């Protein structure tokens with residue numbers, strides 16, 4: 001470590017070895033609670049990405065051909081090891097990302113659960129036999145793609161590493177992971193634990209860096225499938241790059257998620273779910289409860305109660321386990337601040353918050369914007385911060401239509417005591433996940449993904465394995481001699 005270094009250096013992980021970046025470039029990772037750099041991370045360029053993809057290609061056949069039961073046991077060891085190191089991993093994640101350490105710990109335990117869940121699937125990835133008549137046998141095989149590129153955002157870095165890497169490995173793929181530039185540390189730590197658990201060298205590679213590193217990865221012709229989690233704008237760029245080599249993509253993008261509060265609901269319970277839905281991880285959650293669409297008869301009471309809860313939040317460094325930590329970067333905090341200003345210009349009322357506390361770090365107060373109209377930008381664009389927009393509706397309005405009226409379709413929630421109304425709404429809501437009388441209603445076992453511009457494909461659950469397996473159909477003739485089958489017959 002030289003005097004110029006801001007902290008320990010993290011080199012790339014390529015083919016089981018730590019490698020200095022070809023360019024010699026490193027970027028600082030910053031503690032968002034103080035703004036101080038505390039580690040340096042290598043920036044991978046095209047040359048490094050090429051080496052990582054080649055290492056993954058070389059390692060792939062061995063991992064693919066490993067007995068699936070052994071792959072499963074290896075994943076179980078990774079899960080155990082993550083649990084054993086949960087406190088350390090949570091501390092690293094909390095410092096790098098900013099979130100309260102108890103939330104970071106929950107992310108890490110959930111990451112272990114991904115490895116455990118897909119460990120159980122590794123030896124059950126069965127094809128089927130197809131009844132095509134006598135004299136023939138026909139069956140399908142489910143085979144891994146090869147090398148999976150995993151591009152991760154900064155809001156749940158370690159957890160999203162596990163969400164993509166665990167099913168990819170269970171299915172027999174090798175991976176090249178690119179963490180976000182502001183939160184790269186947990187990816188390196190997870191990759192080390194994979195190696196210690198017995199994943200062969202080169203099966204898990206990590207190349208840190210920013211957008212240029214990501215675009216080098218998605219443009220590489222040695223990548224067989226891409227899993228991208230991030231914003232719609234970057235997802236569109238990833239899809240365009242993938243088109244060059246016809247590489248399949250799974251895109252998990254943003255949301256502008258409606259929480260519909262019907263007049264018959266248990267208001268205190270709804271407020272409590274929505275409060276956690278919008279303020280957890282400082283609102284930096286793709287499935288945050290961004291828009292509360294509230295019946296006018298309970299609107300005033302809803303706003304009063306959620307304001308009271310927002311004002312009770314204590315903000316502090318993640319390590320102190322406050323209710324809410326800082327936002328992940330200064331640039332992001334300024335973006336959130338701008339959105340609040342846009343909302344005010346558009347006619348929304350700041351019922352509480354809207355400011356940063358007067359001390360160091362990238363903090364932003366839990367904010368409630370009232371009198372929001374769904375056509376406003378603050379109701380249409382993803383803010384990705386602790387900012388709730390509250391939209392009133394009346395008896396003549398259709399709250400589900402208001403909820404659906406965005407380009408996004410990730411999650412949606414309804415709060416009502418009426419079971420018929422709840423299920424009717426669930427049928428009509430244009431979202432990949434619907435929560436009834438709760439928020440964040442998904443687990444590692446349940447499929448997750450977006451309708452409309454919120455994405456393509458599904459993560460989590462058994463559905464996620466489809467992103468990492470391709471079907472091969474095998475047709476066998478049991479008769480002797482030539483034949484005359486025509487194509488497509």
Ligand code: NAD
Pocket residue numbers: 151152153154155156178179180181209210211212213214215216218229230231232233234235237238252253254255285286287382384410450454455
């Ligand atoms: P982002 O799109 O800016 O970046 C995501 C990742 O892509 C980062 O690793 C970034 O370095 C990389 N990247 C940037 N340019 C690239 C390019 N041209 N090619 C390839 N990779 C590139 O997103 P972000 O700001 O890091 O994350 C926030 C977004 O992620 C929000 O929109 C949020 O809703 C979304 N998100 C979605 C889910 C989900 O499951 N649907 C989960 C978490 C976050």
